[in-house]
């Protein structure tokens with residue numbers, strides 16, 4: 630028993646090393662995701678996350694900024710104490726930089742929640758084609774191994790709970806200025822927020838190309854009320 634567990638752990642560690650899962654995941658921006666997932670992309674475009682960079686511009690959200698002791702007239706769009714939580718992949722490979730801003734990583738986009746996509750999007754394409762041909766589904770676990778996130782909560786926390794005293798263990802400067810101390814409405818509650826239609830894209834029916842674990846805890850809920858959407862292809 631113990632021996633096989635050790636072996637399994639060693640194999641897992643080896644796999645992590647070989648696939649470089651922790652370090653070599655690369656952000657690409659939402660262009661490719663959006664061309665295949667047209668409905669989600671369109672819906673996302675209407676959300677607060679999509680417009681997150683606008684909030685850093687001068688003379689926007691003045692009341693909120695004053696309340697958080699920020700200067701409403703200041704341009705914060707290049708301020709490294711701000712930008713990180715209003716874009717994709719800040720400080721990570723392929724992510725947004727102030728020096729070379731990319732419009733497809735501006736705002737809180739697909740990869741901020743679903744994970745950096747360079748490795749898993751190819752699996753979506755292949756599995757989608759195979760499913761169309763033979764209705765054969767593929768395991769979700771291969772997506773997770775390639776860096777796709779099916780739990781979400783830790784990613785949200787990294788932006789929403791990054792302030793002193795939030796109780797989240799990963800806190801690290803720069804902190805968010807918008808904490809429950811400034812206004813109770815900034816209290817982050819994952820189970821409530823993940824269903825908030827102002828900030829989250831709407832859900833569209835999947836064909837069932839992927840199956841098995843890890844599956845998001847509200848996946849079946851969301852799918853049961855999902856709309857019929859429009860798909861696309863990479864080109």
Ligand code: HEC
Nearest residue numbers: 677680681684714715737741781784785788822823825828
């Ligand atoms: C990269 C940082 C980042 C990540 C990751 C992130 N958010 Fe956000 N979120 C923001 C920012 C910034 C705003 C404010 C956007 C604005 O108005 O400028 C926001 C706004 C929101 C709002 C709207 C709050 C309101 O004012 O009503 C909700 C709800 C929300 N996020 C939920 C989530 C959930 C759920 C997740 C994870 C699945 C998540 N967010 C992941 C940065 C992030």
Ligand code: HEC
Nearest residue numbers: 684690693705710711714788789791803804805806807815
């Ligand atoms: C650690 C991540 C983080 C950092 C750093 C950060 N923000 Fe944000 N910001 C957020 C999140 C999360 C929200 C959404 C809060 C909510 O509505 O619950 C937000 C919301 C906002 C809003 C909208 C508030 C509202 O009520 O509509 C403005 C404006 C804003 N941020 C500006 C800034 C500025 C300016 C800075 C730098 C001084 C900054 N942010 C730094 C995460 C961050």
Ligand code: HEC
Nearest residue numbers: 662663666669670673737738739742832833845847848851
């Ligand atoms: C703030 C976090 C967040 C952002 C940003 C985000 N998503 Fe999602 N997305 C989710 C969550 C949560 C689900 C529900 C997952 C499930 O049901 O398995 C989801 C589900 C999906 C699904 C499954 C079908 C559906 O509609 O539920 C697709 C496809 C998808 N997102 C694509 C995208 C694309 C493309 C973008 C960027 C244009 C994007 N997402 C941006 C959080 C996010």
Ligand code: HEC
Nearest residue numbers: 661662665739743746750753754757835836837838839863
């Ligand atoms: C070449 C087209 C293509 C690209 C590019 C692509 N996807 Fe997909 N994706 C698919 C197909 C096909 C499916 C299966 C859809 C179904 O079952 O109806 C899928 C499924 C998904 C799902 C649902 C997974 C589940 O739990 O069943 C999510 C979430 C998702 N994609 C997000 C993304 C994100 C984020 C990106 C960009 C990093 C992306 N996709 C890039 C074609 C693509």
